Amino acid sequence: MTPSPLGLYLHIPFCRQRCDFCSFYLEIHRENRAETFVRSLRHEIGLSAQQHTAVGRHIQSVYFGGGTPTVLAATQLTAILAEIRMHLTLTADCEITVEAHPSTISEQDLTQLLQAGVTRMSFGAESMEDGDLARLGRPGTVDETVEAVTRARAAGFTNINLDLMYGLPGQSLEGWQRTLVHCLTLKPTHLSCYALTVEEDTKLASNIQRRLSPAPDEGLQIEMDETAQGMLGNAGYERYEVSNYAKPGYACQHNLLYWTNGEYLGLGPSAQSYLDGIRFGNIANLAAYDASLTAHHLPIEDRTRLSEEEQLRDAVIFGLRLIRGIPSHHLHQHAANYGHTAVTTQLLAQQLIEEDGERSRLSARGRLQADTIAEQLY
């Protein structure tokens, strides 16, 4: 049997500064740290290709995430990509995404990335109103987002994503509508719209606690979600996952792997992998990561082999997020395995999960409570 293709995720753990809402593992970018990291990552690519069953598997998607991958020089990113090609086989139509903060990329960088084979740029716009960005503690301006998209097009990119967030401090429904209208004028092929969530130990959480910032209003976020669905649907975008919309043919192949319980290898500090029924993760500490690779050891910190029941659980929990959903018998088998029959029946009765014959998915209301439902079904 031909092994199924893999996704490859690279965690670039640097940003110029931390946004108020962000809880990702990252370090503030410094040239010398970045140079050491790139050396370590290239070494990790070579070691992983020898030690995992990634050998002989085709890579269907490569995703540079972070952090802010584009705080690295384009030459560093293309050197990483060249290292990947040296050790692993990419499919002919491999989707290669680079996440970028709009203020960190020039047209020359974009041209270099395109020539190296990057197929998709994903810009963290977050909002198209400068006041929202300022209240979020998010560096950058709306003009920079517009310029970044214009430059990417001029460089030759045709597949462009914009990440947006809604339910921001002080953001009104009208403000969110203006952001969506402005985004649509940029004609991205893909839009990710995330409800702002307040993560522990972030500046935003502390601001809310000290009443310097309002907490997100769940009712308003629901209206904003419905507004996005309506406006983006009218503009020809298909909602294919809780937070993701794409023009036909532009769904993100890499992220689809996560939601369909596909396999992926994650490299870089804190990156997670799922391969051969085993979940494993790298150490979330840059110095320890570099030290491990200097000693020629993969920086893997924990490893868990999933039973068949656990694999089905994950397939159900992730797959319900997709608009195409999952086979209904998977949902019921999982409910039986985990003693969740009563809770599943309740979620169906409350119409938070909907079943149409053979497939089940979160309903429109269920999508707004996706994380809570996932916890109930875990």
Ligand code: SF4
């Ligand atoms: S740019 Fe992204 S990864 Fe970096 S701090 Fe802001 S939200 Fe977090």
